[in-house]
Amino acid sequence: MAQCWSRDSKKMFSVFDESGIFIAVCRHRFVILACDMIWSGELAKYLLAIIDKLLAIYRKKGGCAYDIGCAFSKTLTNSSLGMRACKLDFHLMVGTFHGHAHNHKCQLDWHPMYIPGTGHTEGEGCEHIFSSSNELPRSMRHASLFHRRQTIEEHFSFWDTDKYATLSE
DSSP states (O other): OOOOOOHHHHHHGGGGGEEEEEEEEOTTOOEEEEEEEEOOSOOHHHHHHHHHHHHHHHOSSOEEEOTTHHHHHHHHHHSTTHHHHHHTTOEEEOOHHHHTTSOHHHHHHHOGGGSTTOTTOOSOHHHHHHHHTTTHHHHHTTOOHHHHHHHHHHHHHHHHHHHHHHHTO
């Protein structure tokens, strides 16, 4: 049975099109970039947009840990960013927690421990941030789009302030 929505109800239910947020954090767990995820069949666009922005800002020898960085590398190579990422020596990797579920060959190629220049990073900064934000949906369930975004922005702002305060310890 097909459902038809009027223009008013489509606008009213458009809040359900937003399925979450996609963020990028640095190794110190500061939130660098954040974007709303809109329900669609294409999920690669968020990481491609984040990588495009990271390449524009940080230029050479950057890296990004992603749960499926090993598989996503093919998508990056086939995209319009692939050549630019290669020229700028951008390296995808898999976070340490997720990396242990991969086979040995995959770990040798994608685990941060085996990639020169990654330092002691675990590549799981987003996991830490999302675990701290698990209480947000309860307070935003019936909020307007503006107030939902405002609450998320405030949460990340306080998160960054707390991280900056503990950075010197």
